[in-house]
Amino acid sequence: MDTDTDTAAPANTADPTRPDLPGGHPSELSSPPPRGETAARRSATRALLRLSPYAGTVRTPLVTATLLALLAVLAGLAMPLAIGAAIDGPVAERDLAGLGWMAGLVLLLGLVESGLHLARRRIMSGPTTAVEARMRQDLFHHLQRLPVAFHDRWPSGQLLSRAVNDLSTIRRFFAFTSVFLVVNTITILVGLAILFSISPVLALIMVVIGIPTALITLRVEFRYNSESRLAQDQQGDLATTFEESVLGVRVLKSLGRGRHLARHFAAQARQLRGTELRKIHLLGWVWMWIMVLPEIGVAAMIAYGGYGVATGTMTVGSLVAAITILAYLRFPIDSMGWLFSEANETATASDRYWEVRDSLREIEDPAEPADLPRPVRGELRFEDVRFRYSGSGGAEERAGDDEVLRGVDLTLVPGETMALVGATGCGKTTLTALASRLADPTGGRITLDGVDLRDLRLADLRTAVTTAFEDPVLFSASVRENVRLGAPDATEEEVVAALRVAHALDFVSALPWGLDTRIGEQGLSLSGGQRQRLALARAVVARPAVLVLDDPLSALDVHTEAEVEAALRRVLSGVTSLLVAHRPSTVRLADRVALLEGGRVTAVGTHHELLASEPGYRALLATPDDEDGRDGVAEPAGNEVSSR
Numbered sequence: 353m354d355t356d357t358d359t360a361a362p363a364n365t366a367d368p369t370r371p372d373l374p375g376g377h378p379s380e381l382s383s384p385p386p387r388g389e390t391a392a393r394r395s396a397t398r399a400l401l402r403l404s405p406y407a408g409t410v411r412t413p414l415v416t417a418t419l420l421a422l423l424a425v426l427a428g429l430a431m432p433l434a435i436g437a438a439i440d441g442p443v444a445e446r447d448l449a450g451l452g453w454m455a456g457l458v459l460l461l462g463l464v465e466s467g468l469h470l471a472r473r474r475i476m477s478g479p480t481t482a483v484e485a486r487m488r489q490d491l492f493h494h495l496q497r498l499p500v501a502f503h504d505r506w507p508s509g510q511l512l513s514r515a516v517n518d519l520s521t522i523r524r525f526f527a528f529t530s531v532f533l534v535v536n537t538i539t540i541l542v543g544l545a546i547l548f549s550i551s552p553v554l555a556l557i558m559v560v561i562g563i564p565t566a567l568i569t570l571r572v573e574f575r576y577n578s579e580s581r582l583a584q585d586q587q588g589d590l591a592t593t594f595e596e597s598v599l600g601v602r603v604l605k606s607l608g609r610g611r612h613l614a615r616h617f618a619a620q621a622r623q624l625r626g627t628e629l630r631k632i633h634l635l636g637w638v639w640m641w642i643m644v645l646p647e648i649g650v651a652a653m654i655a656y657g658g659y660g661v662a663t664g665t666m667t668v669g670s671l672v673a674a675i676t677i678l679a680y681l682r683f684p685i686d687s688m689g690w691l692f693s694e695a696n697e698t699a700t701a702s703d704r705y706w707e708v709r710d711s712l713r714e715i716e717d718p719a720e721p722a723d724l725p726r727p728v729r730g731e732l733r734f735e736d737v738r739f740r741y742s743g744s745g746g747a748e749e750r751a752g753d754d755e756v757l758r759g760v761d762l763t764l765v766p767g768e769t770m771a772l773v774g775a776t777g778c779g780k781t782t783l784t785a786l787a788s789r790l791a792d793p794t795g796g797r798i799t800l801d802g803v804d805l806r807d808l809r810l811a812d813l814r815t816a817v818t819t820a821f822e823d824p825v826l827f828s829a830s831v832r833e834n835v836r837l838g839a840p841d842a843t844e845e846e847v848v849a850a851l852r853v854a855h856a857l858d859f860v861s862a863l864p865w866g867l868d869t870r871i872g873e874q875g876l877s878l879s880g881g882q883r884q885r886l887a888l889a890r891a892v893v894a895r896p897a898v899l900v901l902d903d904p905l906s907a908l909d910v911h912t913e914a915e916v917e918a919a920l921r922r923v924l925s926g927v928t929s930l931l932v933a934h935r936p937s938t939v940r941l942a943d944r945v946a947l948l949e950g951g952r953v954t955a956v957g958t959h960h961e962l963l964a965s966e967p968g969y970r971a972l973l974a975t976p977d978d979e980d981g982r983d984g985v986a987e988p989a990g991n992e993v994s995s996r
């Protein structure tokens with residue numbers, strides 16, 4: 353009998369707080385499920401049926417594999433009959449030639465059975481791994497298109513476990529579970545019929561033994577799976593602690609918190625060990641019953657059958673055949689509990705998969721996109737822009753009290769550099785995110801050259817407007833590939849020019865393989881300033897019409913800052929730019945400054961004007977020189993300064 357059961361990697365639970373999800377209703381930005389809780393699914397069948405679009409592609413191999421498996425088990429079931437016939441025939445009659453034929457038949461049946469199982473595996477492996485790969489690809493593609501707000505809510509581990517564990521459970525279902533649910537049911541029924549034809553009492557013995565065996569394995573499997581889910585969560589926690597302690601090793605060492613974290617890690621490891629021990633105990637129990645019950649069956653059959661042989665109502669061959677059938681049916685009976693539990697796991701995995709796939713891609717291309725007037729001039733206008741992060745909820749939200757932006761009006765004229773200044777947490781990053789539609793305003797509108805951003809194709813918008821974030825995320829790839837993320841078609845000269853502009857060429861040239869040097873995980877092999885300069889190069893390589901830079905000098909030392917500032921000044925000339933500025937050196941790059949206060953732009957003007965007229969601005973950006981009445985921030989040469 354087949355035993356190609358991948359080590360079970362049970363899926364996590366679906367979200368019990370979202371009973372509307374599994375049925376396939378598109379969900380709004382859902383949150384991940386609370387850990388360790390069990391699924392509140394409306395229907396496992398419905399969850400499995402949701403896999404049918406993917407099952408369609410494996411239908412033919414699935415039917416073929418089921419038929420092959422069925423033929424294999426029928427060949428297996430024929431063996432006890434052949435053995436019984438051999439004992440009652442050639443063995444009893446001492447017919448050596450006949451015995452040779454019967455031995456050959458048993459051998460042939462065994463070969464046919466194993467050959468058919470091999471063919472079944474071969475037929476299923478290609479299509480089912482293809483389905484898994486396609487589902488994973490679709491999930492990844494969907495995740496890329498979900499709004500940032502979705503990713504704010506979902507921890508990466510939750511998404512990772514769906515992409516790896518849940519899809520592997522679904523593959524196992526297509527390749528094995530679904531096939532053997534059908535095949536084992538038929539095997540048990542056929543085996544029972546054969547036993548019944550030999551002796552109804554022996555068939556009854558099998559039923560009496562088989563039902564509790566299946567029920568016990570089913571019950572233990574459910575408990576085992578819930579322990580497995582818990583272990584999986586705990587392994588995730590352990591991995592997170594491990595990962596954070598490696599990534600944050602500098603912080604931990606400098607704070608002297610290594611021991612504290614080690615204790616925390618040890619406690620988590622103990623918890624995981626406890627769960628693993630419970631799993632082992634459960635397995636011990638289930639195997640005890642799996643071993644004991646059939647042995648009781650064999651004993652009962654020998655007692656009843658032996659009596660029959662002694663009294664002449666049964667032949668020795670029939671008794672041997674009956675006992676061999678019982679032994680053969682052991683795996684199908686034992687595995688039914690496991691198979692039902694796997695089907696249940698698959699239903700959960702399906703729910704969890706569709707939970708993400710059903711999340712709405714709120715930010716999409718419009719049905720009838722507008723074209724940007726060419727060439728793009730780069731006039732960026734915020735008109736009464738309002739924004740609220742979803743999920744803070746409640747009456748307050750309805751009253752608008754928790755809006756981060758409460759009616760921002762701001763116009764960036766083509767080619768100007770506008771600095772955005774405001775207290776920490778006032779919404780500067782939020783405003784910059786709206787410019788490339790990482791989120792849409794909850795009120796008002798933003799236009800580029802007079803066209804509402806929501807009317808533009810996302811590709812057009814994001815070619816015209818590029819952003820470099822304060823936290824410069826780099827990918828595990830070469831320097832060149834990282835820069836080219838900003839413009840995949842950029843030539844070598846353009847990449848080098850962008851690096852020069854970002855004042856990154858010198859340090860990149862000094863790397864062991866220059867532009868081909870792979871940057872480690874999160875660009876850790878580079879300093880903060882170097883990472884920021886690469887991110888800047890990535891933003892400018894596409895030569896966008898509008899450049900949004902979130903505090904582009906924050907990680908630079910004074911010397912580098914001065915050099916990058918000079919380079920940036922060249923980049924910014926002729927491009928409309930919005931710079932989030934926390935300090936005078938960044939403001940120095942700007943033609944005008946906008947002050948964001950209380951969710952609105954309360955003043956726009958030159959640095960000097962705002963210093964003179966806005967106490968809030970003075971509090972944020974005045975230097976000691978300013979306080980002395982001498983302005984420490986130089987006016988950029990040749991700036992056309994205009995007020996709103």
Ligand SMILES: Nc1ncnc2c1ncn2[C@@H]1O[C@H](COP(=O)(O)OP(=O)(O)OP(=O)(O)O)[C@@H](O)[C@H]1O
Pocket residue numbers: 504741756774775776777778779780781782783
């Ligand atoms: N994903 C989010 N979900 C909910 N609230 C958020 C989210 N991101 C930011 N906020 C809140 O929105 C407000 C504005 O945040 P934002 O990051 O835009 O401020 P900021 O002016 O850029 O701050 P800083 O100068 O410190 O970078 C803050 O109160 C912040 O807590």
